[in-house]
Amino acid sequence: MLTGLVGWPTGAAVAQSPNASVRGLPDFTDLVEQVGPSVVNIRTLEKVRSSEPGAGAPDEEMQELFRRFFGVPMPSVPRQGQQPNRPQEESQPRGVGSGFILSSDGFIMTNAHVVEGADEVMVTLTDKREFTARIVGVDKRTDVAVVKIQATGLPAVKVGDINRLRVGEWVMAIGSPFGLENTVTAGIVSAKQRDTGDYLPFIQTDVAINPGNSGGPLINMRGEVVGINSQIYSRSGGFMGISFAIPMDEAMRVSEQLRSTGRVSRGRIGVQIAAVTKEVAESIGLGKAQGVLVRGVEEGSPAEKAGVEAGDIIVKFDGRAVEKPTDLPRAVGNTKPGSSVGMTVFRRGSTKDLTVTVAEIEPDQQASAAAPEEKPPEANIRHLGLTLADLTDAQKKEARVRGGVRVVASVDGAARAGIREGDLILAVANTQVNSVKVFESLMGRIDKTKPVNVLVRRGGAAQYVLIRPAP
Secondary structure, three states, X not given: OOOOOOOOOOHHHOOOOOOOOOOOOOOOHHXXXXXXXXXXXXXXXXXXXXXXXXXXXXXXXXXXXXXXXXXXXXXXXXXXXXXXXXXXXXXXXEEEEEEEEOOOOOEEEEOXXXXXXXXXXXXXXXXXXXXXXXXXXXXXXXXXXXXEOOOOOOOOOEEOOHHHOOOOOEEEEEEOHHHOOOEEEEEEEEEEEEEOOOOOEEEEEOOOOOOOOOOOEEEEOOOEEEEEEEEEOOOXXXXXXXXXXXXXXXXXXXXXXXXXXXXXXXXXXXXXXXXXXXXXXXXXOOOOOOOEEEEEEOOOOHHHHHOOOOOOEEEEEOOEEOOOXXXXXXXXXXXXXXXXXXXXXEEOOEEEEEEEEOEXXXXXXXXXXXXXXXXXXXXXXXXXXXXXXXXOHHHHXXXXXXXXXXXXXXXXXXXXXXXXXXXXXXXEOOEEOOOHHHHHHHHOOOOOOOOEEEEEEEOOEEXXXXXXXXX
């Protein structure tokens, strides 16, 4: 529902205190003209295997009759003049996102979750030219990706200095929420250095961001890009006043590696850490709560070779103070593997200087690769074209969800609706789903001939999708 808003009184009608500082609202029109041509729309496609209806596949009633009377499955016999049923590949829409031009020769930055797993990436410029893009590199840890199109003379963005960004200043976003291209929204910076993950201190804003804005630029009043719009805090799947952007200094470090090698190399030292509480700091003589507590040291790791022990408090790394648990992974991760770095630890009442040779962190792996788990229960919802599985505890932790089911396979109606393998289904028919058993129970109470509304989460965004059952 669209609801009208009562506007503010005109400037002449607003009473001002004699000592008040009068400031007008910002005008974004020049910024839109300046930066707008550098923002692109990104559509992703995936190839889906499907079968032609009626090409020799008997319906379920005939199969059941044949099984009852003859005791064997009914053979699949092609109709006259038709070839046997063969799976066919066709491109289906997968998702919509945003991006912006990094360089005039066609390098474009976006979110990793926008393009990851796509079979084809289509980029549309504001002048309506469309290109098939090549994925240069994807970094899931920071959610940054770089793609390349074959074009020259493109209008590249200006990258801003994140250190000049101040809480309370106006910022603007341009993107494609829900596929609506070249949409402009604005707000203020709500917070900087917002901790939501190990490697990224996000910029928090109140700029309206929705699914489809992912990968678009966050722009300051000087027309500079200061962040990549990446996530929202939401209980409904839509904007609720809090959005997060990846700082451009972090994004540029990642993009430079992606453009040069196609991957990101990060350091590791092999420790398990925890926060240092005020009570612990006082009890061991540290004075104040600072640094990180070493809970464990991996055997044969750089930390063990450097002499780090369980119970140590790491208070400095490479000359920089470690104040909280997220500081250490970021500092180590941004260190070039093979570098020898100084580290200060607090141990049994005194400090000790150590030197650690940083190793390279292992590539992203599935949680089950490190600790194999029993295969979770699966369900085949044939009339929707879905094969679903329960989420393991590790998968719930990684996705930061309490419930839902994982899409193992998507064909027919589900594939046509844009659902793909790896998506999470959080609700069906406005009812929360916590397991495949619950999903099957709900399906038993729903008319199988009517479209079904499901809430699907992909990456950091959720949206409602209507699945039309196969005829």
